[in-house]
Amino acid sequence: MPRRRRQRRIINQMNVVPYIDVMLVLLIIFMIASPMLDRAQGIKVELPEVAADPVPETANQLPILIKVTAGGEFLLSDDVGIDQALSLVALAPRVLAIAQKQPTRPIVIGGDKAVAYGEVAKLIGFLKGRGVNVHLMTQAPAGE
Numbered sequence: 001m002p003r004r005r006r007q008r009r010i011i012n013q014m015n016v017v018p019y020i021d022v023m024l025v026l027l028i029i030f031m032i033a034s035p036m037l038d039r040a041q042g043i044k045v046e047l048p049e050v051a052a053d054p055v056p057e058t059a060n061q062l063p064i065l066i067k068v069t070a071g072g073e074f075l076l077s078d079d080v081g082i083d084q085a086l087s088l089v090a091l092a093p094r095v096l097a098i099a100q101k102q103p104t105r106p107i108v109i110g111g112d113k114a115v116a117y118g119e120v121a122k123l124i125g126f127l128k129g130r131g132v133n134v135h136l137m138t139q140a141p142a143g144e
Contacts, residue, residue, distance in 0.1 A: 064077070069115065
Protein backbone atom coordinates (compact mmCIF):
# COMPACT_ATOMS: atom_id res chain seq x y z
CA MET A 1 0.00 0.00 0.00
CA PRO A 2 1.46 3.25 -1.02
CA ARG A 3 1.91 5.85 1.63
CA ARG A 4 0.29 9.05 0.92
CA ARG A 5 2.73 11.83 1.23
CA ARG A 6 1.51 14.92 2.91
CA GLN A 7 2.25 17.95 0.89
CA ARG A 8 3.33 21.14 2.62
CA ARG A 9 1.27 24.14 1.80
CA ILE A 10 3.24 27.14 0.70
CA ILE A 11 2.40 30.21 2.73
CA ASN A 12 2.12 33.07 0.34
CA GLN A 13 1.57 35.76 2.95
CA MET A 14 4.10 38.13 4.37
CA ASN A 15 4.91 37.88 8.08
CA VAL A 16 4.26 41.37 9.48
CA VAL A 17 4.88 40.64 13.17
CA PRO A 18 8.51 41.91 13.12
CA TYR A 19 7.39 45.13 11.42
CA ILE A 20 4.74 45.74 14.07
CA ASP A 21 7.34 45.25 16.80
CA VAL A 22 9.67 47.77 15.19
CA MET A 23 6.85 50.29 14.75
CA LEU A 24 5.86 50.01 18.43
CA VAL A 25 9.46 50.59 19.53
CA LEU A 26 9.72 53.65 17.26
CA LEU A 27 6.42 54.97 18.60
CA ILE A 28 7.70 54.73 22.17
CA ILE A 29 10.98 56.44 21.23
CA PHE A 30 9.17 59.34 19.54
CA MET A 31 6.75 59.72 22.44
CA ILE A 32 9.67 60.08 24.84
CA ALA A 33 11.77 62.33 22.57
CA SER A 34 9.07 64.78 21.44
CA PRO A 35 8.74 66.73 24.73
CA MET A 36 12.52 67.16 24.78
CA LEU A 37 12.49 68.62 21.27
CA ASP A 38 9.77 71.10 22.22
CA ARG A 39 11.86 72.42 25.09
CA ALA A 40 14.88 72.95 22.87
CA GLN A 41 12.98 74.97 20.31
CA GLY A 42 10.34 76.86 22.29
CA ILE A 43 9.39 80.43 21.53
CA LYS A 44 12.07 82.72 20.16
CA VAL A 45 12.92 85.58 22.50
CA GLU A 46 15.53 88.10 21.35
CA LEU A 47 17.59 88.69 24.48
CA PRO A 48 19.57 91.90 24.93
CA GLU A 49 23.34 91.54 24.63
CA VAL A 50 25.11 92.28 27.93
CA ALA A 51 28.22 90.84 29.52
CA ALA A 52 27.10 89.45 32.89
CA ASP A 53 27.97 86.85 35.52
CA PRO A 54 26.32 83.44 35.08
CA VAL A 55 23.48 82.31 37.33
CA PRO A 56 24.92 80.36 40.27
CA GLU A 57 24.46 76.63 39.82
CA THR A 58 22.54 74.64 42.38
CA ALA A 59 22.64 70.90 42.94
CA ASN A 60 20.55 69.21 40.22
CA GLN A 61 18.01 72.03 40.03
CA LEU A 62 17.03 73.67 36.79
CA PRO A 63 16.18 77.34 37.13
CA ILE A 64 12.60 78.51 36.95
CA LEU A 65 12.53 80.22 33.57
CA ILE A 66 10.10 83.06 32.86
CA LYS A 67 10.11 84.51 29.34
CA VAL A 68 8.48 87.79 28.36
CA THR A 69 7.73 87.84 24.62
CA ALA A 70 7.73 90.91 22.40
CA GLY A 71 3.95 91.03 22.72
CA GLY A 72 4.17 91.28 26.52
CA GLU A 73 3.05 87.68 27.14
CA PHE A 74 4.54 85.84 30.14
CA LEU A 75 5.66 82.24 29.61
CA LEU A 76 6.52 79.96 32.54
CA SER A 77 8.62 76.87 31.78
CA ASP A 78 7.62 74.02 34.05
CA ASP A 79 9.72 71.03 35.08
CA VAL A 80 8.67 69.08 31.99
CA GLY A 81 9.78 71.90 29.71
CA ILE A 82 6.44 73.07 28.43
CA ASP A 83 5.94 76.83 28.21
CA GLN A 84 2.63 77.94 29.71
CA ALA A 85 1.30 81.34 28.68
CA LEU A 86 0.03 83.19 31.77
CA SER A 87 -0.99 86.67 32.75
CA LEU A 88 1.00 88.51 35.41
CA VAL A 89 -1.84 87.95 37.89
CA ALA A 90 -1.75 84.16 37.35
CA LEU A 91 2.03 83.89 37.01
CA ALA A 92 3.16 85.60 40.22
CA PRO A 93 1.43 83.26 42.74
CA ARG A 94 2.73 80.17 40.92
CA VAL A 95 6.31 81.45 40.96
CA LEU A 96 5.99 82.41 44.63
CA ALA A 97 4.71 78.93 45.49
CA ILE A 98 7.66 77.30 43.72
CA ALA A 99 10.11 79.72 45.39
CA GLN A 100 8.69 78.91 48.84
CA LYS A 101 8.97 75.14 48.26
CA GLN A 102 12.48 75.38 46.79
CA PRO A 103 14.15 78.57 48.05
CA THR A 104 17.57 77.72 46.57
CA ARG A 105 16.18 77.24 43.05
CA PRO A 106 17.15 80.23 40.87
CA ILE A 107 14.47 82.25 39.10
CA VAL A 108 15.57 83.63 35.73
CA ILE A 109 13.61 86.20 33.71
CA GLY A 110 14.32 86.51 30.00
CA GLY A 111 12.69 89.53 28.44
CA ASP A 112 12.67 90.12 24.70
CA LYS A 113 14.63 93.27 23.83
CA ALA A 114 11.56 94.64 22.01
CA VAL A 115 9.25 94.33 25.05
CA ALA A 116 8.41 97.42 27.07
CA TYR A 117 10.62 97.72 30.13
CA GLY A 118 7.58 98.25 32.32
CA GLU A 119 6.30 94.70 31.74
CA VAL A 120 9.53 93.13 33.01
CA ALA A 121 9.84 95.69 35.82
CA LYS A 122 6.35 94.84 37.12
CA LEU A 123 7.30 91.18 37.45
CA ILE A 124 10.69 91.92 39.04
CA GLY A 125 9.15 94.37 41.49
CA PHE A 126 6.44 91.93 42.52
CA LEU A 127 8.87 89.05 43.11
CA LYS A 128 11.59 91.11 44.82
CA GLY A 129 8.96 92.71 47.06
CA ARG A 130 8.20 89.22 48.39
CA GLY A 131 11.86 88.35 49.01
CA VAL A 132 12.48 86.26 45.89
CA ASN A 133 15.98 86.44 44.36
CA VAL A 134 15.56 87.12 40.64
CA HIS A 135 18.17 86.90 37.86
CA LEU A 136 17.90 88.46 34.40
CA MET A 137 18.76 86.42 31.32
CA THR A 138 20.90 88.12 28.70
CA GLN A 139 22.88 87.05 25.68
CA ALA A 140 26.67 87.42 25.57
CA PRO A 141 27.88 90.05 23.07
CA ALA A 142 28.98 88.71 19.71
CA GLY A 143 32.68 89.49 20.37
CA GLU A 144 32.93 87.35 23.51
